[in-house]
Amino acid sequence: MGTKQPVSVLVVIHTVDGQVLLIERADKPGYWQSVTGSREGSEALLETARREVLEETGLDADQHVLSDWQLHNRYEIYPHWRHRYPAGVTHNDEYVFGLQLDKPQPVQLAPGEHTAQQWLPWQQAAALVFSPSNAAAIRLLPSRLGLV
Template identity: 50%
Template sequence: MPTLKIPISVLVVIYKPNRDVLLIERADRASFWQSVTGSLDAPDEDLALAAAREVFEETGIAVDQLPTGALQNMHHQIEYEIYPEWRFRYAPGVTRNTEHWFALQVPDDTGVTLAPREHVAYEWLPFEDAAKKCFSPSNGEAILKLFSAS
């Protein structure tokens, strides 16, 4: 039996110096474009470590190989309702998830290696276009928030 997911997650907006944002398309839902996301592995897992782990698992980008400070905690969190079709992954009765936002600046020549069971395609898009293409409105909001602050 698979381990139940913890209803605390991270969302990581990965971007280049020119403000292009990486979006990845889910394998289990066609045309569902998003930033890197993932649940904590343990209730006490450090949020930044969870963000770095998810980035590596989903894109092959090793945060520890990037300059110090490349991964930034946006100090913003949202709570949202878990889609009914995905609630089976959580303990019975869990319907809401708390998501913590991060940003990761990568060099222009950064390569992406997708986890094929999770994602089937990726694109680098100008941040405004990326925000519009996200399936999740809050993912789009995270992208816009990142660039409204700079």
């Protein structure tokens, strides 16, 4: 069994006009998502978000607008990923953040973790992601940006 903490962040990287960056998982081709990752040690969740954005995309969150969306999701960990957590852990607590960029930017994907990236309008991004909590967060984007 693994040692991964069942506390994670979801960071929706988006532009001011509602385009969303999606990245494809290397271990599950066809699984598209926003940036995600587990807390390490006792780091603050904002630091987890900054670290994961940098590790997975090469973007420096301090150069953009990183915000805590004050959303918390609790979900059952997919069985094929439970081996990463301590024995008996079946649920994860996920905290949602947004990273706003002025316009789409190229990213450097983490080797071995992600294989492809794409910028999509929020509607297409919400329809493509595999995670229900990721889709729900993306669907909040228009109201957060004042697009509705």
